[in-house]
Amino acid sequence: MxxxxxxxxxxxxxxxxxxxxxxxxxxxxxxxxIDAAFSVYDKHGFEPLQTPAFExxxxxxxxxxxxxxxxxxxxxxxxxxxxxxxxxxxxxxxxARFVAENFDGLAKPYRRYQAGSVFRNEKPGPGRFREFVxxxxxxxxxxxxxxxxxxxxxxxDVMEAVGLKSGQYQVRVNNRKLLDGILENTGVxxxxxxxxxxxxxxxxxxxxxxxxxxxxxxxxxEGREDDSGDYTKGANLSPAAIKxxxxxxxxxxxxxxxxxxxxxxLVGTSERGQAGCQELKDIDQILQAVGCxxxxxxxxxxxxxxxxxxxxxxFEVELLxxxxxxxxxxxxxxxxxGGGRYDDLVSRFRGQLVPATGFSFGVSRLLSALERLxxxxxxxxxxxxxxxxxxxxxxxxxxxxxxxxxxxxxxxVYVGTGNVTKQMKYAxxxxxxxxxxxxxxxxxxxxxxxxxxxxxxxxxxAIQSNEEWKSARPAQETISRDNLLDYLKDKLV
Amino acid sequence: MxxxxxxxxxxxxxxxxxxxxxxxxxxxxxxxxIDAAFSVYDKHGFEPLQTPAFExxxxxxxxxxxxxxxxxxxxxxxxxxxxxxxxxxxxxxxxARFVAENFDGLAKPYRRYQAGSVFRNEKPGPGRFREFVxxxxxxxxxxxxxxxxxxxxxxxDVMEAVGLKSGQYQVRVNNRKLLDGILENTGVxxxxxxxxxxxxxxxxxxxxxxxxxxxxxxxxxEGREDDSGDYTKGANLSPAAIKxxxxxxxxxxxxxxxxxxxxxxLVGTSERGQAGCQELKDIDQILQAVGCxxxxxxxxxxxxxxxxxxxxxxFEVELLxxxxxxxxxxxxxxxxxGGGRYDDLVSRFRGQLVPATGFSFGVSRLLSALERLxxxxxxxxxxxxxxxxxxxxxxxxxxxxxxxxxxxxxxxVYVGTGNVTKQMKYAxxxxxxxxxxxxxxxxxxxxxxxxxxxxxxxxxxAIQSNEEWKSARPAQETISRDNLLDYLKDKLV
Numbered sequence: 001m002x003x004x005x006x007x008x009x010x011x012x013x014x015x016x017x018x019x020x021x022x023x024x025x026x027x028x029x030x031x032x033x034i035d036a037a038f039s040v041y042d043k044h045g046f047e048p049l050q051t052p053a054f055e056x057x058x059x060x061x062x063x064x065x066x067x068x069x070x071x072x073x074x075x076x077x078x079x080x081x082x083x084x085x086x087x088x089x090x091x092x093x094x095x096a097r098f099v100a101e102n103f104d105g106l107a108k109p110y111r112r113y114q115a116g117s118v119f120r121n122e123k124p125g126p127g128r129f130r131e132f133v134x135x136x137x138x139x140x141x142x143x144x145x146x147x148x149x150x151x152x153x154x155x156x157d158v159m160e161a162v163g164l165k166s167g168q169y170q171v172r173v174n175n176r177k178l179l180d181g182i183l184e185n186t187g188v189x190x191x192x193x194x195x196x197x198x199x200x201x202x203x204x205x206x207x208x209x210x211x212x213x214x215x216x217x218x219x220x221x222e223g224r225e226d227d228s229g230d231y232t233k234g235a236n237l238s239p240a241a242i243k244x245x246x247x248x249x250x251x252x253x254x255x256x257x258x259x260x261x262x263x264x265x266l267v268g269t270s271e272r273g274q275a276g277c278q279e280l281k282d283i284d285q286i287l288q289a290v291g292c293x294x295x296x297x298x299x300x301x302x303x304x305x306x307x308x309x310x311x312x313x314x315f316e317v318e319l320l321x322x323x324x325x326x327x328x329x330x331x332x333x334x335x336x337x338g339g340g341r342y343d344d345l346v347s348r349f350r351g352q353l354v355p356a357t358g359f360s361f362g363v364s365r366l367l368s369a370l371e372r373l374x375x376x377x378x379x380x381x382x383x384x385x386x387x388x389x390x391x392x393x394x395x396x397x398x399x400x401x402x403x404x405x406x407x408x409x410x411x412x413v414y415v416g417t418g419n420v421t422k423q424m425k426y427a428x429x430x431x432x433x434x435x436x437x438x439x440x441x442x443x444x445x446x447x448x449x450x451x452x453x454x455x456x457x458x459x460x461x462a463i464q465s466n467e468e469w470k471s472a473r474p475a476q477e478t479i480s481r482d483n484l485l486d487y488l489k490d491k492l493v
Numbered sequence: 494m495x496x497x498x499x500x501x502x503x504x505x506x507x508x509x510x511x512x513x514x515x516x517x518x519x520x521x522x523x524x525x526x527i528d529a530a531f532s533v534y535d536k537h538g539f540e541p542l543q544t545p546a547f548e549x550x551x552x553x554x555x556x557x558x559x560x561x562x563x564x565x566x567x568x569x570x571x572x573x574x575x576x577x578x579x580x581x582x583x584x585x586x587x588x589a590r591f592v593a594e595n596f597d598g599l600a601k602p603y604r605r606y607q608a609g610s611v612f613r614n615e616k617p618g619p620g621r622f623r624e625f626v627x628x629x630x631x632x633x634x635x636x637x638x639x640x641x642x643x644x645x646x647x648x649x650d651v652m653e654a655v656g657l658k659s660g661q662y663q664v665r666v667n668n669r670k671l672l673d674g675i676l677e678n679t680g681v682x683x684x685x686x687x688x689x690x691x692x693x694x695x696x697x698x699x700x701x702x703x704x705x706x707x708x709x710x711x712x713x714x715e716g717r718e719d720d721s722g723d724y725t726k727g728a729n730l731s732p733a734a735i736k737x738x739x740x741x742x743x744x745x746x747x748x749x750x751x752x753x754x755x756x757x758x759l760v761g762t763s764e765r766g767q768a769g770c771q772e773l774k775d776i777d778q779i780l781q782a783v784g785c786x787x788x789x790x791x792x793x794x795x796x797x798x799x800x801x802x803x804x805x806x807x808f809e810v811e812l813l814x815x816x817x818x819x820x821x822x823x824x825x826x827x828x829x830x831g832g833g834r835y836d837d838l839v840s841r842f843r844g845q846l847v848p849a850t851g852f853s854f855g856v857s858r859l860l861s862a863l864e865r866l867x868x869x870x871x872x873x874x875x876x877x878x879x880x881x882x883x884x885x886x887x888x889x890x891x892x893x894x895x896x897x898x899x900x901x902x903x904x905x906v907y908v909g910t911g912n913v914t915k916q917m918k919y920a921x922x923x924x925x926x927x928x929x930x931x932x933x934x935x936x937x938x939x940x941x942x943x944x945x946x947x948x949x950x951x952x953x954x955a956i957q958s959n960e961e962w963k964s965a966r967p968a969q970e971t972i973s974r975d976n977l978l979d980y981l982k983d984k985l986v
Contacts, residue, residue, distance in 0.1 A: 011551040013593035013842040016578050019545030021591055024605075027541040043898045045876030045905025048520040052512030052624050053546070053580075053610060058504040077570045080614075085509050087546075098514055100506035107922035109909040112517075117546060121573075131545050139908060146887055147908040153891075282887070289888025290895045349506040383538035394639055394775070395782025398646075402783045405536045412538025415632060415640040416602040429600035 018124025019131055028380050030363050033370075034115050034135055036161035037361075041113035041137050044154060049112040051094040053119075057084035059097045061348055075121045087119035091136040092345070092358065099140050100349035108141030115363065127368075138358030140346070145282035148173075148313040148341060151359045152283065155317050155337065156296045162366065167320065168373060169336075172300035174314045175280060176307045176340075181273015182248050182266045186241035190272055199308070200235035205249055206304045213246065220245055252301040256284045259299040279313055310340030315359060319369045336369045337361030383410035384488060385427045385435040387420055396443060400436070400484070407485045409492050427453060434488065442478070449478045450487065511617025512624055521873050523856050526863075527608050527628055529654035530854075534606035534630050537647060542605040544587040546612075550577035552590045554841055568614045580612035584629040585838065585851065592633050593842035601634030608856065620861075631851030633839070638775035641666075641806040641834060644852045645776065648810050648830065649789045655859065656868045660813065662829075665793035667807045668773060669800045669833075674766015675741050675759045679734035683765050692801070693728035698742055699797045706739065713738055745794040749777045752792040772806055803833030808852060812862045829862045830854030876903035877981060878920045878928040880913055889936060893929065893977070900978045902985055920946060927981065935971070942971045943980065 015021060022030075038048070057076055076086040088094050091114050099110060115135040124130055137154055139147040152171050159169040180190050183201065188194040204219035211219070218224035220242045223234035237245065244266050251262040260280050267273025280299060287297050306314045319333040339359035346354035370376050384404055386397045397413045404411035414423050420437065427435050437449045456475035463474070479487055508514055515523075531541070550569055569579040581587050584607050592603060608628040617623055630647055632640040645664050652662040673683050676694065681687040697712035704712070711717035713735045716727035730738065737759050744755040753773050760766025773792060780790050799807045812826040832852035839847040863869050877897055879890045890906045897904035907916050913930065920928050928944045935941060949968035956967070972980055 010842055010844060011549075011554070013552060013590045014549065015545060015590065015594065016547045016549055016576075017572065017574070019547055021545070021595075022543040024540040024542065027543050031541075042873065043903050044894075045878075045903055047517040048524075049517065050515040050520050052508060052514070053612070054509045054512055054624070056504075056507065056509055059506060061504070075570060077568060079510065081510070083509075097506045097508065101508065102514075107919050109907075109919075111905075111908075119546070131547070142908040143910060144908065146881075146891075146906065149891070150906070150908055285888045286891045289892045291892075349503055351503060380535065385538075388639075395778045398639075398642070398779045399782045399784075401537075410536050410538055412604075413639065413643070414602075415604075415635040415637065415643055417636060426600050426602075 018122075018129055020129050025380075026364075026367065029367055029370075029376060030133065033162050033363055033366060034133075036163075037135050037137075037158045038113060038115070040154060040157045040161050044111075044150065044157075046111045046113045046137055049095070049098065049114050050116065051088070051091075051098055051114070053087050053117065054085045055088055055094055055097055057086045059349075060086050060088065060093050061096075073121055075119050088116075089120055090118050091116060091134050091360070092138070092342075095136075095138055095140070096345045096348065099354070100346050103346075103350065106141075109147065110140045111138070111142075112140075113137040129364075133363040134360055135363055136358060136360040138356060140354060140356045142357065143343075143355035145279045145313070146286060147355075147357050148279065148315075149283040149286035151339060151357055152287065152297045152315060153290065153292060155315060155339070155359050156292065158361070159317060162370065163376065164319075164370070164373070166295050170295065170318050170320060171297040172303055172316045172318055173280070173283065173297065174299070174301055174303040174307065174316075175276040175312060176310055176314060177272050177276030177279070177312060178263055178267065178301065179245075179248060179307065181268075181270035181276055182244050183237075183241065184270040184272060185266070185268035186244050187238060188241065190270070197235050197237070200233075201237070201245060202304055202307055204235060205245070205302070208249060208302065216249075217242060217246065249302050252299045255294050256280075256287070256299050259301070260284065263301070276312075283313065305335070306338060306340050309342070311343045312341035313357070314338070314340035317361070319373065321373065333369060333372060336366050381410065381492060382430060382432045383412045384492075385423075385430070385432045386411065386413045387423045387427075387435055387437045388414045389420055389437050389439045393438065393440065393443065396438070400438075400448075403485060404488060407489055407493075409488055424451075424453070428457075434491070436484075438481075443481075446481050447478050448481050448484055449476060450484075451476045511615075511622055513622050518873075519857075519860065522860055522863075522869060523626065526655050526856055526859060527626075529656075530628050530630075530651045531606060531608070533647060533650045533654050537604075537643065537650075539604045539606045539630055542588070542591065542607050543609065544581070544584075544591055544607070546580050546610065547578045548581055548587055548590055550579045552842075553579050553581065553586050554589075566614055568612050581609075582613055583611050584609060584627050584853070585631070585835075588629075588631055588633070589838045589841065592847070593839050596839075596843065599634075602640065603633045604631070604635075605633075606630040622857075626856040627853055628856055629851060629853040631849060633847060633849045635850065636836075636848035638772045638806070639779060640848075640850050641772065641808075642776040642779035644832060644850050645780065645790045645808060646783065646785060648808060648832070648852050649785065651854070652810060655863065657812075657863070657866070658868075659788050661866060661868065663788065663811050663813060664790040665796055665809045665811055666773070666776065666790065667792070667794055667796040667800065667809075668769040668805060669803055669807060670765050670769030670772070670805060671756055671760065671794065672738075672741060672800065674761075674763035674769055675737050676730075676734065677763040678759070678761035678766060679737050680731060681734065683763070690728050690730070693726075694730070694738060695797055695800055697728060698738070698795070701742060701795065709742075710735060710739065742795050745792045748787050749773075749780070749792050752794070753777065756794070769805075776806065798828070799831060799833055802835070804836045805834035806850070807831070807833035810854070812866065814866065826862055826865060829859050874903065874985060875923060875925045876905045877985075878916075878923070878925045879904065879906045880916045880920075880928055880930045881907045882913055882930050882932045886931065886933065886936065889931070893931075893941075896978060897981060900982055900986075902981055917944075917946070921950075927984070929977070931974075936974075939974050940971050941974050941977055942969060943977075944969045 074086040074089050076084055079085050115133060117131050118134050119131050152173060155171045183198060184190040188197050204216050208216050215224060219234050220237045221234045223232055225231045247266055252259040260277060263277050267277060303314060303316050315338055316335050317337040319336050321333055341357040343353050343355045345356045386401050388397060401411040401413050433454045435451045435453055442448060452475040459474040567579040567582050569577055572578050608626060610624050611627050612624050645666060648664045676691060677683040681690050697709050701709050708717060712727050713730045714727045716725055718724045740759055745752040753770060756770050760770060796807060796809050808831055809828050810830040812829050814826055834850040836846050836848045838849045879894050881890060894904040894906050926947045928946055930942045945968040952967040
């Protein structure tokens, strides 16, 4: 509005650092993943829940805001009434708040699923965004292994619902109580006193891939000097304990039944360890009953991630490539989801332990993994494009588009400005295959011309001159308008 | 963990003021509305877009943060790098940013749809939340009335896709250029100079329902004193102009064609007015061609809301009850969505006008309106409930649940603790109809017992004593396990 005197200061159009605009194909594919997961959860009798993006900072936990720099890891702001609110960083903390707030009104076990954006106020990186979508299912109020077995089955069903086949994924189950029990059985008390040693043992096991058995053995014992001369203090376990821990890491190399037998020996008289074994047995019983074999859900004592956080069974979903490694095992692509039992979730609010178990996956992460496996079906075909050859016929074009849509096919009329050449450029950029052109003469003759732009682009490579192209018109045909729907259905449905 | 000495300070579990936890039925119904709308947009060749929850405050517009109180109307916070970010308050401002940022890479017209949470930092009220879901479709880069006609058709198609029938809703179209033109034709210049008068006229028309024709007539002229003695200054229009404006408000009482004829007289020689009429004609031509009658899309010159904001055609979707008013017209429930043409959306960033037109609805608002009309189908049946009569049979119960799911029916096994009585209470609270009970004897006999809890609750009302109930067992039957799936399919599918 203002005249030339002051050139107006215009804001720069840029999206905030670490956030993304999602393109259409990704959105469609992610929506399909979420729909598939939801349908599995629904079938199992879970109910959807949606909590707000914000929670009060104190309810969210892990975070107490200070005046100067409240945003450590979370996005926080102060409400009108001076209370700090934070955007949720996962879907579990809001679930805990919801369950605590509505405890008496909820039929328990309360089993819910939820998908939604979570926010992390962290340094963004390639493929690491500050807003991303998680999809969770949790059982609250179910202490037994049946709820954990259900989580494993859900995880496996979700993987198959999104298009993976048996052998392309594996749900892997470990149990924190097992390692606790094995250590207890070899003299590391299952109390605060043994906490540091347990942590050191976890860290040592986590390095098995990198350091090999002898390196881990050293870390479980006195300690280890690495190539650079740095010395890592060891967990100082007894030789028997070291042997037991190393035995633990390989205890699951057989099937589920063999694993349980191995573990029963290792945990010995530890009550906690025996409880862990019993949980695996209970899970195995249910998996067997429904015909779920080790290809789908396996016990895997080498899983360490989450053992410090969860209080019982721990799950991880591994995506497996079709190629095998030297030992004939499928190559790991990586973890695409996980979960476990966390019996102290609601205790922050209520001071009482409420048993809970859950499974979660990152939607974008799962999608990229599926893309790597080429396990994605094409989600959407481009619409049929109706060119505006003659503006006076706009109504006819809209009518034609409606007819095509009624046949179940996407269709659009060009609503921009520009001649047919420009319209065809638009159609090309939109990735459109079929473009329909109808002028007045054609309309009066009851005909339409259909261009196959994909075929046209292919044929164009082989054709030398413009004239040759014009005389051949290889990817274009004129048909009776009455046959249009059959023609398109034949090509597209 | 801590001993009695210091009672731990526990956070109170409460959701933030003005935010909501959505219950399962609402979530399912809203998801269905969004799916239905998306499917319409998809069919018309629109593509989905997802932008982040955050935008830079300067890009979002309408809002320049000041140091003390940045949150006026929006939720804002300062990023690590000191830039202000705001949560989006609608989906249009982020679209403008996206289009401006990717202008050269987008095939235009760029037609996208999007649904997502928007945030308003306002005082919450009953049914007014600070986070709610909007669903938008917009065409950017299409200057002609064809794009506006498409928006009207989309709006009507969405209403029918969510379950409304013809006659239960109406898309109503006005055009800002008409009133501008009528005023210009009667001496109010279509420039800055006439801006105040145009605003006064809009405000006066908006009071038609409340003040009647004579009240509005006064407000268009010298002014009006209300019952309390307060005086509102009038727009000071000439008598001819007043007559024309009043004529405008009733110009659409006939059909679309009659409306155009009336309006052509009223706008006289005003170019802007004539342009408005031509736009209505172009829209009407397309609506007629696709067989879209006035019941679905009408011209309505009494629509004022949005006339100040939009730059051309304005749309509003009215929900109509089946009951009629005294004049035989369907009673208005209210507006459930709207939109229009806004040709200056992207100009904030690029300094050039980019034509755009769009349609938007609030998902919760539409849902409540559908509930009032009882136009909602039941979205989800409760699952079949399998009681854990004997823990040793857990595997059998899970297998049974799997079988039921494979028949397309939701099913769950009880994964909590508690005896059968407690389990039935849980099932009751979950609203479950069918509960299955199978003990070892029944299993060995190949039988299951099915309780119909809904029927049971009904019959219980008529039965006097506990003994009578026990001997009658009116809502329970024992059937062969082989017949279970057929039994359930018969009742539920």
